[in-house]
Amino acid sequence: MSFLEVKDTTLKFGGVTAVDNLSFSVEEGEVFAIVGPNGAGKSTVFNLISRFYDPIAGSIVFDGHDLLKSKASEVATFGVARTFQNIELFDQATVLENLLVGRHRHRGTNFVSELFFTPSVKKQELQSRHFVEEIIDFLDLQAYREKRIAGLPYGVRKVVEVARALATDPKLLLLDEPASGLSVEETTDMRWWIDDIRRQMGITVLMVEHDMGLVSGVSDRVLAMADGAKLALGTPQEVQSDPAVIEAYLGHVA
Amino acid sequence: MRIVFKTDYMQDIRPWKDTYQLMLYMILLAVVIAAPMLIDDFYLGELTNVLIWALAGMGLMVLTGHTGQASLGHAAFLAFGCYANIIMMEQGVPFMVAFPLAGLLTGLVGVIIAIPALRLHGIYLAIATLAMSILTDDIIVLTETWTGGVSGKYAPPVNVFGFDIDRWGTPKEFYYLVLGVVVIVTLGYINLMRAPLGRSFIAVRDSEVSAQAMGVDIARTKAMSFGLSCAVTGLAGALMGLFAGAFNNETFSVIISIELLMMIVIGGLGSIHGAFLGAIVIGFLPQFLSISKEWVGALFGGSSVAIPGLEFGVFGFILILFILFEPMGIYGRWLKIRTFIELFPFYRKDMFKRQKSYLKTERLR
Amino acid sequence: MDILQLLISGLANGCVYGLIALGFVLIYKATEAVNFAQGDFMMLGAFVTIGLTNAGYMGIPFWLAVPISISIMALMGYLLDRFVIRLMFGQSQTAVVILTIALGFVIRFVAGMIWGHEPQSLENPLAGKELRLGELVLGMEDVAVIVVTILLTWGLYEFFNRTKMGLAMQGASQNQLAAYYMGVPVKRVQGFIWALAGAVACIAGILFAAKGAVDPSTGLMGIKAFAAAVIGGFGSLPGALAGGLIVGVIEPFASRYIAAGYSQVAPYALLLAVLIFRPHGLFSQVRVKKV
Ligand SMILES: Nc1ncnc2c1ncn2[C@@H]1O[C@H](COP(=O)(O)OP(=O)(O)OP(=O)(O)O)[C@@H](O)[C@H]1O
Ligand SMILES: [Mg+2]
Numbered sequence: 089m090s091f092l093e094v095k096d097t098t099l100k101f102g103g104v105t106a107v108d109n110l111s112f113s114v115e116e117g118e119v120f121a122i123v124g125p126n127g128a129g130k131s132t133v134f135n136l137i138s139r140f141y142d143p144i145a146g147s148i149v150f151d152g153h154d155l156l157k158s159k160a161s162e163v164a165t166f167g168v169a170r171t172f173q174n175i176e177l178f179d180q181a182t183v184l185e186n187l188l189v190g191r192h193r194h195r196g197t198n199f200v201s202e203l204f205f206t207p208s209v210k211k212q213e214l215q216s217r218h219f220v221e222e223i224i225d226f227l228d229l230q231a232y233r234e235k236r237i238a239g240l241p242y243g244v245r246k247v248v249e250v251a252r253a254l255a256t257d258p259k260l261l262l263l264d265e266p267a268s269g270l271s272v273e274e275t276t277d278m279r280w281w282i283d284d285i286r287r288q289m290g291i292t293v294l295m296v297e298h299d300m301g302l303v304s305g306v307s308d309r310v311l312a313m314a315d316g317a318k319l320a321l322g323t324p325q326e327v328q329s330d331p332a333v334i335e336a337y338l339g340h341v342a
Numbered sequence: 343m344r345i346v347f348k349t350d351y352m353q354d355i356r357p358w359k360d361t362y363q364l365m366l367y368m369i370l371l372a373v374v375i376a377a378p379m380l381i382d383d384f385y386l387g388e389l390t391n392v393l394i395w396a397l398a399g400m401g402l403m404v405l406t407g408h409t410g411q412a413s414l415g416h417a418a419f420l421a422f423g424c425y426a427n428i429i430m431m432e433q434g435v436p437f438m439v440a441f442p443l444a445g446l447l448t449g450l451v452g453v454i455i456a457i458p459a460l461r462l463h464g465i466y467l468a469i470a471t472l473a474m475s476i477l478t479d480d481i482i483v484l485t486e487t488w489t490g491g492v493s494g495k496y497a498p499p500v501n502v503f504g505f506d507i508d509r510w511g512t513p514k515e516f517y518y519l520v521l522g523v524v525v526i527v528t529l530g531y532i533n534l535m536r537a538p539l540g541r542s543f544i545a546v547r548d549s550e551v552s553a554q555a556m557g558v559d560i561a562r563t564k565a566m567s568f569g570l571s572c573a574v575t576g577l578a579g580a581l582m583g584l585f586a587g588a589f590n591n592e593t594f595s596v597i598i599s600i601e602l603l604m605m606i607v608i609g610g611l612g613s614i615h616g617a618f619l620g621a622i623v624i625g626f627l628p629q630f631l632s633i634s635k636e637w638v639g640a641l642f643g644g645s646s647v648a649i650p651g652l653e654f655g656v657f658g659f660i661l662i663l664f665i666l667f668e669p670m671g672i673y674g675r676w677l678k679i680r681t682f683i684e685l686f687p688f689y690r691k692d693m694f695k696r697q698k699s700y701l702k703t704e705r706l707r
Numbered sequence: 708m709d710i711l712q713l714l715i716s717g718l719a720n721g722c723v724y725g726l727i728a729l730g731f732v733l734i735y736k737a738t739e740a741v742n743f744a745q746g747d748f749m750m751l752g753a754f755v756t757i758g759l760t761n762a763g764y765m766g767i768p769f770w771l772a773v774p775i776s777i778s779i780m781a782l783m784g785y786l787l788d789r790f791v792i793r794l795m796f797g798q799s800q801t802a803v804v805i806l807t808i809a810l811g812f813v814i815r816f817v818a819g820m821i822w823g824h825e826p827q828s829l830e831n832p833l834a835g836k837e838l839r840l841g842e843l844v845l846g847m848e849d850v851a852v853i854v855v856t857i858l859l860t861w862g863l864y865e866f867f868n869r870t871k872m873g874l875a876m877q878g879a880s881q882n883q884l885a886a887y888y889m890g891v892p893v894k895r896v897q898g899f900i901w902a903l904a905g906a907v908a909c910i911a912g913i914l915f916a917a918k919g920a921v922d923p924s925t926g927l928m929g930i931k932a933f934a935a936a937v938i939g940g941f942g943s944l945p946g947a948l949a950g951g952l953i954v955g956v957i958e959p960f961a962s963r964y965i966a967a968g969y970s971q972v973a974p975y976a977l978l979l980a981v982l983i984f985r986p987h988g989l990f991s992q993v994r995v996k997k998v
Contacts, residue, residue: 138555164557176555178548180612181541184354188538189545193557195538199566202537203530209537210355217351256556412801458983465741465800469937470982472930473975480972596930600808607805650824651923655816658809665806666794 089152091116091292092137092260097146099132099316106132107143108316114260119286119293121303123327124313125336130296131173132316134262138170139163151259165193167259171249171266173296177237183248184233187223190255191216220255227251227281243274250281254289261285263295267302275302282306300328312336357532374521378514387509390517392625393524394581399606399617400531401575406603407611408540409567410547412464415471416575416602418478421594423448423576424583425482425489428497437500441580448576449569456568460561475599482591494590497583509585520581527574531614534570543567547612597654604661610671619672623660628653711843713959719849719918721955722856723749726911727932728939728947729860730904736867736942737876737900740792741800743807745908746929747814752780752909753829753916753925754822761830769831777909784905788898811926819923826920829913848918855914859907860948867944876900934978953977 090113099107106129114120122130135141137148139160148155153166169190178186194216197209224230227247237245246266253261266282267275279302285291286306297303303310304324312319312333320330327333348354358364378386402416423444430440455474462470482489489495499508500519507515534540542563545553550560583589601624609620631653668675730745742748758764760772767775791810795803836847867873876896915921931954939950954974962970 140551140554159559160554161557161559164555170555172552172555176549176552178545178552180548181544185541185544189541189553189556189558192538192542192545197538199539202534202539205533205537213355213537214351217354221351252552252556412804462982465804466937466982468801468804469933470979473934473978473982476930477972477975477979480969603805604809649820651812651816651819654812658812658816661809662791662806662813665798665802665809666791669798669802 089149090114091151092294093147093149094133094137095147095149097133097136097143097148099129099136099141099143105316107136109145110313110316110318111146112311112318112321114292114294116292117286117290118308119282119295119306121307121310121324122294122296122313123298123300123303123310124319127315128313129316130313131264133313134170134264134294134296137163137168137262164256164258167257168262169253169256169258169260170262171246171253171264173264173268175242175245175249177245177248177252179238180236182234182236183224183229183240183251184220186237186248186252187220187255188216190252191219193256219257223251223254226254226284243270246270246274246278250278254285254291258291260292260294263293263297265296265298267297267299275299278302279305300324304328355536357536371525378517383513386513386517388625388629390509390513390520390585392621393517393520394578394585395602395605395624396618396621397520397524397527397581398575398578398602399609399621400527400614401571401573401578402602403606403611403614403617404531404543404574405567405571407606407613407616408535408547409543409564409571411459411564411567412468412603413471413571413599414468414603415473415475415478415596415599416571417594417596417598418471418475419448419452419572419575420579420582420598421478421482422451422572423579424589424594425495426576427580428495428583429488431498431500438502441500441577444580445573445577448579449573451576452572453565453569455572456565459568460564472596472599475596479591479595490590492590494588494593495583496588497586500584509587516584520585523577523581527577528614531574535614539563539566544612601657604657606671608661608664608671610673610675613671613673615673615676616671619676623672624657627657631656713963714956715843715845715849715853717956717959718952719852719955720958721935721952722852722948723911723915723951724928724932724935724954725948725951726856726859726907726914727929728936728951729863729944730907730911731933731936732939732941732944732947733863733900733904733907735936736944738792738897739800740795740803741807741933742901742904743804743929743933744811744814744926745807745904746932747811747818747926748780748784748905748908749912749915749929750921750923750926751783751814751818752776752905752912753921754818754827754912755779755909756913757827757829757916757921758822761827773913776913777906780905780909780912781902782905784908785898785902787905788901792901793894793897811929815923815926818926822923824922824924826922827916828920829916831917833917846918848914852914852918855910856948859910860944863907864944872896931974934974937978938981 092114094113095111097107097110098105108129110129110133122133124130132141136143137150137155139155139158139162143156150163150166150168155163155166158166178189181189195212197206197212201209224233227250229244229247229251232240232244232248237248240248246269250263250266253263263282267278270278282293282295283306286293293306295307307324309322310324310327311321312327312330314336319332319336320327322330353359358367373380374389377389381389398416398420401419402413405411405413426447427437427440427444430443431437435443459467459470483491485491497509499506499511501507502515502519505515506512507519509516542553542558545556545558546560546563546567553563554560579594586593605620605624606616607620608623609618610616635649664671670677727745727749730748731742734740734742734745756772756776759767759776760769787810791806792803795806831848833847833851838845838847838850867877876899912921915925932951935950935954936947937950938953939946939948941947954977957973957977958970961973965973
């Protein structure tokens, strides 16, 4: 059994088949990338794993948990964290507060103890804070700790999203286009971070990305999709030289 | 210029930033405790009224300001708390039991209402709660056997720790009763907002999808927020009933619901301070208007006749100005002024520029 | 016969609700804002017309006063958009709702200052005339209300679905940015829509004041019309009219066949039922946010 196993999954939006009988599996410890032209259904795969949509067929199993039997909020508690293509942060909260929400799945206190802010709540808050501070150090966000998201530049927000996902202390991290809209330097940073996330933190990464440089630099395996279906699966070099993939990209451009 | 140096995580976990701030709040507390010695019974009554409104404002603030669910129907919960309290007392339940129980029951009602309300977003929730508030009047009339319908009910004096308290006979004691409730609720509110539950409210307000992706159960969080909001509003309603002395089906009209929402918008959505600042505006606006009317009358030699609708007109006008020019309310404005003073002379005009309102746009882009 | 009479007067009332609801939907369709002051606009339109034509005020001939007051209200709508609503760009729908509720308070106050708080009716050429169809006796005003409403709804519907301008406006509501890139003058379209909503409110006000009497608090009727709009699905013009008619008819029948008090309760109970079982109204499609 693989770490994450997506099997024969199909999802339709009205007439559009966003995901078409798709199967792939991600092994523990690897960086797995999904590529494909716009509208290929990459983000929809993430949304299926996050349980935002119900597929009409197929199964998704993560680390022994049948995700299709779980609620959307439970997915995070199993250890799956994600970022969003169009950045979905808590805009009116500070960076620190955003990251602390990431600790939510480790909440061991209840309403009553929080109402009185008992010593156990205080202890948990301190622990959360320590954990979050490590992430802040790791991603160099010290300067923005107390800033509200609403006033931050785009590149910083992208990093905060990654930080918030890491704050959940995940086993599997889903990154939806982590480098889109970033400058060349920022993309380089992102590349080293993804490497460190896998090597130092031991987190499995599943990522959607258009930047082939980044994809071939960090990923072990690549899945190419078009129109919701699998085109090719293999090492970055194999996929890049696959005729069907070249065809799909050129066909898309033409 | 004043800079707070942070050396310890506790500085962010405890409710005050530094001793200076703690001192300010202590002075404020001392002033409100000393208030009955400082002002006459009339103004003490006004202050009591402001505190009750602030309590109701905190109730709505949890739901609207912190969880992002706009309610135009909170007068219904004021009414429920008020009637529940009085009816239980009439059945012989002592106030000390009936009062918290009234809050608890109102909270339960809130949780039940949250179930259908979960499916409603933004404007649809606002209109559903508005309809509920309009129906409250009729429901009170229809359940006349318990509520007294149109003829209404009178609030008896209440007994707290052996003291008989009533609004007219013992205004000072009544003030302390209200103050005590307000302080307790405020402390609980502060605690929640610095703990995981409070943060999950904010998460739901700002982005439901990513809250879910962080493991926040949207349905449970909203139900919790509804329950808490309604419980606090119910307590405020019970106190409002005691303060008014007599009430009937028209006391908690839909206008009160609207006023309550406007109040927290003016005060500043998304902050506990906002509930208090808004209540001060609501509470003292009538006084202010009648004083300024006399003043204008004296100046131009006209008589000071009552102008119907003046209060609401002026209140509406103030609100429009706030929404247009300071969507973060009085508290938001105060934060800017404070930052300006603290950072002087390094304040930049664009520091708050991109902060818009707390109620997020539902527009699809 | 009795039932028919009840039905007709219910329909006439429903038409007024429908017209106000039409204003809500117009603005919502084009700008996704909700103008809670639409009922107060109606009240204001009624008073402006009364002020122009009633013998006690200016006494201008009715048929001259009507176009003038419609123009005045259209201008009010335009100015409101230009100087208030446009400043709210980027704020939420809910903020606009709160703002327009507040605006309603202000309008009611101003109307009370100018025209007083006594109910007044509009002097008009149809007053007191009747239409007899066999045993059925209909007030001419009721007939006029129904006819004008149907014509107006039909006209607006055609406008939105047939003309280029109308289609452009629909586009502007669905995706402002895309519409802007396609060359739709989004801002001008919005101004036009608010003006149109003002004009429609004025017509509703004229009809309402002709068959009854207005006072400043009449504007609160907007809440009922809003219920009608939601019942009708908030986003379709015929739906708004249908919602208005449902509310208009349900009221007299509820008070007749259940109990007197229930005419107030029925529309809101229906609204809640609709929201619980069809959270986006009877005739509308749900849109999900894409992430
Ligand atoms: N909520 C939705 N409702 C309707 N259609 C949707 C929805 N979400 C996605 N789609 C459609 O499904 C298809 C796949 O979309 P998806 O967002 O997964 O593409 P993508 O591969 O992530 O593309 P991009 O590279 O542009 O992000 C598209 O045709 C899109 O229009
Ligand atoms: Mg995508």
